Amino acid sequence: MSLPPNLNLISEVMPVHRRDFTLTDTTILNPTATNPLVDGEWLEIDSASYTAKRGTGEAASMSWPVFSLRGQYDTQAIGKATLLFLNDYEAETTIVNTSGLAVGNFLVVGDVTIGGLTKRGLLKAAGSGQHFVQGVVTRLPGGGKVRFIHQGAFQITI
Secondary structure, eight states: OOOOOOEEEEEETTTEEEEEEEESSSGGSSSSSOOOOOOOOOOETTTTOOEOOOOOOSSSSSSSESSSSSTTTHHHHHHHEEEESSSSSEEEEBBBOOOOOTTTTTEEEEEEEEEEEEEEEEEEEOSSEEEEEEEEEEEETTTTTTEEEOOOOEEEEE
16 A cells, blocks of 8 residues: 655755665664654754664754655665755645644644654644744645745744
C-alpha cells in the first residue's frame, strides 16, 4: 500500500538544498520497524557524531525535515536520510499537532503523536521562555495539515 507524502513543498524545490545525513539509529529506516522514520519528520544533528537523530521534548536547537519517503531501499542501504538543509521554502505537512494553531503562530519542533506513534513534528510554541522557532503558520487547510513557511530557524523569548 502506498502512503501519501507527509510533507509537500509548495514553493519551488530548486532553490532548496537537500543533504544526506547518516542516522544515529539506522534501524528506524526499516518501514517494518516499531516506529519507522517518515517523510516530514524533523531530525536534529548530534553535535558529537554529526549524525541525524530523533530528539525528545521541544527542540532547543536547529532541526530539519526528512525529504525521503518511508521504506526507500537506497536510504536503508546507505543508512542515510535526506534533509531539507538550507534556504527558505513553504510547505504543507501532516507531521504536526494542530491544536490551538492559528495563522501567524510560531512553530517549534517537538513530540507529536501520529497514528499512535511519537514522531518529531511541528507544534505551537507554548508557555513562556525561550523557543527555537522553525516556521510560521501561513494557512490551516484542515484535515490535520498545516501550511508553514521556513525562513531559517531563530530563537525567541515569549
